[in-house]
Amino acid sequence: MRVPVLAVLSLFATLVLGAAAPGGEATALREKYKALETELRDNAFGRPLHLDSKESSDEVMGDAYAVLAQPFAKAGAALAEPANWCDILLLPFNTKQCRVVRDTKGNPGEPVLDVRIGRKSEDNAEQAYPVKFQYRVARLSTELLQVRLGADEGPLSTRDYRIALEAIPLPGDRTFLHLSYAYGFGMSGRLAMKAYLATAGADKIGFTVTGKDEEGKPRYVGGMRGVIERNTMRYYLAIEAFLGALNAGAERSEKAAHDWFAATERYPRQLHEMDEAQYVSMKKKEYARQAQAGARAQGT
Numbered sequence: 001m002r003v004p005v006l007a008v009l010s011l012f013a014t015l016v017l018g019a020a021a022p023g024g025e026a027t028a029l030r031e032k033y034k035a036l037e038t039e040l041r042d043n044a045f046g047r048p049l050h051l052d053s054k055e056s057s058d059e060v061m062g063d064a065y066a067v068l069a070q071p072f073a074k075a076g077a078a079l080a081e082p083a084n085w086c087d088i089l090l091l092p093f094n095t096k097q098c099r100v101v102r103d104t105k106g107n108p109g110e111p112v113l114d115v116r117i118g119r120k121s122e123d124n125a126e127q128a129y130p131v132k133f134q135y136r137v138a139r140l141s142t143e144l145l146q147v148r149l150g151a152d153e154g155p156l157s158t159r160d161y162r163i164a165l166e167a168i169p170l171p172g173d174r175t176f177l178h179l180s181y182a183y184g185f186g187m188s189g190r191l192a193m194k195a196y197l198a199t200a201g202a203d204k205i206g207f208t209v210t211g212k213d214e215e216g217k218p219r220y221v222g223g224m225r226g227v228i229e230r231n232t233m234r235y236y237l238a239i240e241a242f243l244g245a246l247n248a249g250a251e252r253s254e255k256a257a258h259d260w261f262a263a264t265e266r267y268p269r270q271l272h273e274m275d276e277a278q279y280v281s282m283k284k285k286e287y288a289r290q291a292q293a294g295a296r297a298q299g300t
Helices: 005-015 023-041 072-079 082-089 187-198 223-244 249-264 276-299
Strands: 049-055 059-068 095-102 111-117 129-140 145-153 158-170 174-185 209-212 218-220
Touching: 023 049, 023 059, 023 158, 023 174, 049 223, 059 158, 059 223, 072 082, 072 145, 072 158, 072 174, 072 223, 082 095, 082 111, 082 223, 082 249, 095 276, 129 158, 158 187, 174 187, 174 223, 187 223, 223 249, 249 276
Parallel strands: none
Antiparallel strands: 049 059, 059 174, 095 111, 111 129, 129 145, 145 158, 158 174, 209 218
């Protein structure tokens, strides 16, 4: 049974009354919004979005800051539900399955997102790589949302996956959101990514402009920073598409898929992978499998 939005907010607001006040985190995010306000109004993305990335010897990280045209009460409650994150994570083309299970090891009973990552073509979940994200709502009040997802291992010998989301309300029934996506790698992971970037990913680029070419056109970041920027953008656009489809009823998944694809096609050099008919057909099947798996789990 789904819990009403106001009840969710009321419950979490009650839970945090006795805890440390979220003022520091919310204040820091408000200050970040003020620092980015001009760029959010006028940038190359054509939407209120700022994206950056960093790479070290054993980790890459992408950060997206954006203004959502959704009131915080609605966005915060929706993004605090683990099942909704499965709907979000399934939108990128290479996610084949996501289901909420319960941790039986480190944090017994806590939600875990069992995600299967495959190729961009149609794979079944058994052919895809399993990534298990520990899920935690660090804070949800009327002023701040913080969600944390973490996985020890990922594909291509990557490790220590971290997805962090925080959001605050803005005037005019809007929400300011910060999405951080990061993962680490050792020598084997770096070699695997290097092989990918030398073959299938050779022509892939990110969004950060690093200079200009001989014709004066922008030159974009590539390599592992390009990879993390593309994936951070895909996940941000998935959040945006999911929230925009919340009121679509039974057509919610299909609307979100169409909207996500349309949003990615605004940046074809970085994000185009297939045509819309192929993508939507693939996602219909994957959402149907996810719904069937959920129905079976409820019947057990």
